Amino acid sequence: MADVPTLGFLRDQLRRARKTRGLSQEDLSKMINYAPSSISAIETGQNQLSADYLARFDKVLETGGLFVGMLELIRLHAEPDWFRPWGEIEREAVSLRWYDPAVVPGLLQTETYARAILRADALLTDEQVEKRLLARMARQEVLARDEPPQLIAILDEQALRRQVGDRATMHEQLEHLLAACARPHIQVRVIPAETPWYIGLNGPFVLARLADGTEVAHLDNQRRGHTVDSPNDLAALGRGWETVAGEALPHRQSARLIEGVAKSWT
Structure with missing residues (x-):
């Protein structure tokens, strides 16, 4: 359980990956068809992360499905054991x-x-x-x-x-x-x-x-x-x-x- 990434970690990695490739939020918005304000809200935790957003992010940044996979791992451990x-x-x-x-x-x-x-x-x-x-x-x-x-x-x-x-x-x-x-x-x-x-x-x-x-x-x-x-x-x-x-x-x-x-x- 200690190795499961947090949502905060996932957001940090999204922001880092974008900046590493020299992309502003406006640049990314044109590539994945998301409004810059939505990208900002996702990166700061104001909007929920979605599989659709991460799939588009993975595709344009050619990450091999890394972020979608990370989200699935979080989802897998998000529910209480009893559920x-x-x-x-x-x-x-x-x-x-x-x-x-x-x-x-x-x-x-x-x-x-x-x-x-x-x-x-x-x-x-x-x-x-x-x-x-x-x-x-x-x-x-x-x-x-x-x-x-x-x-x-x-x-x-x-x-x-x-x-x-x-x-x-x-x-x-x-x-x-x-x-x-x-x-x-x-x-x-x-x-x-x-x-x-x-x-x-x-x-x-x-x-x-x-x-x-x-x-x-x-x-x-x-x-x-x-x-x-x-x-x-x-x-x-x-x-x-x-x-x-x-x-x-x-x-x-x-x-x-x-x-x-x-x-x-x-």
Whole structure:
């Protein structure tokens, strides 16, 4: 673990490689089609590093994929040890049923919303926040692949109305949810705020189905999550899913509710 580069180290090496070749940020911007202000923000840590940026950087500076590889190494070690088994399942799943009463599910979070959530944990350093953010954004790539999993996400209306970050962050996040609703493999359903107490409020969970029919679940608590696959646990969570699905509005009606709440954040 001590040999894993930090994001700060990666940014320093990007800046050093650019300067070693005698390139200003303006010179580099013309070569990789990124605005000079974006390059500055990436090098100073104001903007997140992306695989696209590093791939372009590697190509024009002919580094042999060095920086993309460095980013992948950081990503590999960014997730907590306890999360990695679930991360593999998430990548292999053909369907995901995700319920969360408190926040937007991680696969549907914007970068600014996710950063605000992670920064709320006072035990995480800035470096840890950025690494976990990097890993969370990378996880979302599963929804953009050629054969993505079917995702049904159910959340409580309070998750749409409880402010995370500033108002602009909330508006952006809800607009992002609306865009997700329009994708054929994604459904977002909302349980209205006036719904009386229901069993799902006990906590979030995710049910994954793999190509061979195997089902696995993931549960979160205050400090960590854990993966479960015992028949009794899966049966109980299956019943829990039926309960929350029964309380949720249909897909299109949920989209109209999200749209209305999004306007309230402008």
